[in-house]
Amino acid sequence: MRFDVTILGSSSATPIYNRNPTAQALNINERFYLIDCGEGTQQQMLRFDIKSSRIDYIFISHLHGDHYLGLVGLLSSLHLNGRKKPLTLFGPPHLKEIIDIQFKYSETTLHFELIFYPTNAEKAEVILDNQDITVETIILDHRVACTGFLFRQKRRLRxxxxxxxxxxxxxxxxxxxxxxxxxxxxxxxxxxxxxxxxxPADEPMAYAYCSDTLYNESYFKQIANVDLLYHEATFAHAMLDRANETHHTTALQAGEIARLTGAKKLLIGHFSARYKTLTELLDEARSVFPETELAIEGKNFIIGN
Amino acid sequence: MRFDVTILGSSSATPIYNRNPTAQALNINERFYLIDCGEGTQQQMLRFDIKSSRIDYIFISHLHGDHYLGLVGLLSSLHLNGRKKPLTLFGPPHLKEIIDIQFKYSETTLHFELIFYPTNAEKAEVILDNQDITVETIILDHRVACTGFLFRQKRRLRxxxxxxxxxxxxxxxxxxxxxxxxxxxxxxxxxxxxxxxxxPADEPMAYAYCSDTLYNESYFKQIANVDLLYHEATFAHAMLDRANETHHTTALQAGEIARLTGAKKLLIGHFSARYKTLTELLDEARSVFPETELAIEGKNFIIGN
Structure with missing residues (x-):
């Protein structure tokens, strides 16, 4: 069973040339699970040949624009391209209001059913359980209500x-x-x-997506021993004060989190626009957790198979 | 005085690879006037080196997503990049509501003043009159309330x-x-x-922006004799029925409009995603109006100087 993730965006708040806001396409058994949907995500999917028609689920972590501003455009395009099958959306309760108002004024009635499940940023819970995986929310510590998502394979293949x-x-x-x-x-x-x-098949694999958050041990236990941990690393550790102030994590902290939670591998992303090159952030995370990679646009990382 | 336009997006409803939704940056005397702001406009500005900090005015024609979905992201980035000077926004009345709800839930209070002037899609009127230009709305005939914009230089240089x-x-x-x-x-x-x-200086120049609209003679008189006419040409004339149904214009009609209104030059854009190459549309418009060009991403067209 395919279980891998393609990075569609790696930048934090403001995009820079060649770095788009956050979005990831998880391929689980040939169905796409889109995690966050920053502005330009649909264009990134065209660029990296991710068929948007194959998205069945979308997960939005929080209501900062760099994590959801591409959503209405993507939904519009799916509608205009003739999608008929339902699409399930998970996100903060007010996300629905933001979508509804825009379709109201553009006089759009979607040709497919959009099933919305509001997430609860107070309590981690299983929000999806289908034939391939379970998905749990991870309670993160950001300036606005924010959840990460933990994807666990139900079974692997013999x-x-x-x-x-x-x-x-x-x-x-x-x-x-x-x-x-x-x-x-x-x-x-x-x-x-x-x-x-x-x-017999190998043990089921797990992918944890943690963006955006202050370093906070409260979710460490939940993400213990995942095969791939995506963790935001907005700043280098020299900017710890700024990270604390804006409720973000440093690259060093991300490495620490991977080490402390026993992750097999770490992906860092959500880079501040101030870092024109990312070597500093990568080196810093690797100094405590060598198995670290940069979540760079277009790159695909295999979680399991 | 500089008076030229850079195309940031040329696609209609759904983007395709290398064609972004509608946006144009008008440079008038070294100040930018942004016309429409489809998803990904801020990334296009980075790509084509248009300094977003130099935008003083934004004009949104109507509330279909392909004309405004990049706006909240652009405003957020201006805010995060430290903009202090006011920014003036013209657009349909409900646009403000769409912006406000998103900044409310992202808990964003802009550091600069956003001055909003609702446009009236019932009656053409002068909406801006500064030292360099006047801007009038053009009443277009689309499925939702929609205005074009007519930019007239006040004076040119000796x-x-x-x-x-x-x-x-x-x-x-x-x-x-x-x-x-x-x-x-x-x-x-x-x-x-x-x-x-x-x-003595030459006569002041004029630029008319007409997107999106059914072929409708009601605005022809207003845009008579402009130096550069941008007109949408979503479809080839073989798809006239579809154009009528969706309130769009064909390339042949766009050529006709340029000829009938005495435009000096025509730019066509807002191309349907079905046209992978645009030769058919260009040839069709040129068959009635030879001075036609394609409004292709990154291209700059001089209106006057």
Missing amino acids: KINKEKADELEVPVTYYSILKRGVDYLTTDGQVHPNSELTT | KINKEKADELEVPVTYYSILKRGVDYLTTDGQVHPNSELTT
Whole structure:
């Protein structure tokens, strides 16, 4: 099962040339889960060939413009491009009001159902549980109500025992079915139990998305041992006072968080426009957590498979 | 006096790769007048090196998202980048409500004064009259209330008589003053009347911006003889029915309008996403009005000087 994330935007409040405001497209089993939707997200999806028609869920962390200003444009385009299937949106309660007023004055009635679930920034809870994953909110500590999102795979795929499969001349087209645990039925009606042809799946993987927040231990336990942690790192640690004042995290703190929570890998993003190059931030996070990467536009990171 | 326009977006409702929703930056005497502000306009300004800090006026034609969804992001960035000087915004009455609700929920109090003048889509009127230009609304015929904008220079600069200036050894740095009609004072106190050193200025120039609208003769008289006419041309004429239904203009009609109103030059834009290349639209408009150009992203068109 595919489980990876493509970065569509990495900048904080103000965009700079080549850095767009926050948005990420999570591909889980060939369905897209869009996390945040800063201005220009739909253009970024065109640029990086992420089919917006395949978005089934959108998650908005909070109501600062750099995290949601691309939403109405994206919804409009989906509408104009003939979308019929429902779309589920999670976000702060007032987000609906912001969308409604704009569609009211543009006299737009969406051709698809927009199902809105308001998030609660007071209490972490499971907000989605479908066949592939569960999603929990993470209570963050920002200037306005803000939640992160924790995506946990429900199951992973069993692994093909290639030697045995070759021996039984299993057609390659059958592999995806075997990986899901189904027994193998030969053309002459013989049944081979799945366990003969596959080995157990690895543990389910998890992705935690934490933006925007002050360094605050309250959510550390919840995100323990995730396979990939995205954490904002707006400033270098030299600007700790500014980070505290604006309720943001420094790159050093992001590295610390990854280390303390036992993350396998860390992605940092939401960079302040003052950093024209990002080496300083990357080096700083790596000084405490070597497995750190920059959440740069267009880059894809595999969480599991 | 500089009087030119840089195209920041040329697409209609849905953006496509490399075509952004509508926005234009008019440079009049080194101040920017932004016309419409589709999603991603602030990123386009970064791309084409248009300093957003130099915008003094913003004009929004109507409340379809492709004409204003970049506005809140732009205002936020101006705020975060420390703007102090007031900014004047013209647009449909409900635009203010859309802005206010978003700043309310993001808990943003702008550090600069945003002066809002609601436009009246029932009656053409002068909405701005400053030292350089007058701006009139143009009543367009769209699905929602929509106005275009007509920019008329108040005066142009006198022209230097180079031969005479050289003869009197006028320093080049003095030219801009002479062009404004001031007499020439030599270092030894001798006065040369301005008329000796300059010839009269050309007639003031005019730029008409018409987007979005059904072909409708009601505004033709008002835009007669402009130096540059920007007119939407969403569809090719083969799609006239669709144009009528959605209250848009075809490229052939845009050419006709330029011819009938005596425009010196025509710019067409607001292209439907269905046209991957624009030759068909350009050829069609040129078939009736040869002096037509495509309003392509990043291109700058001189209206006067």
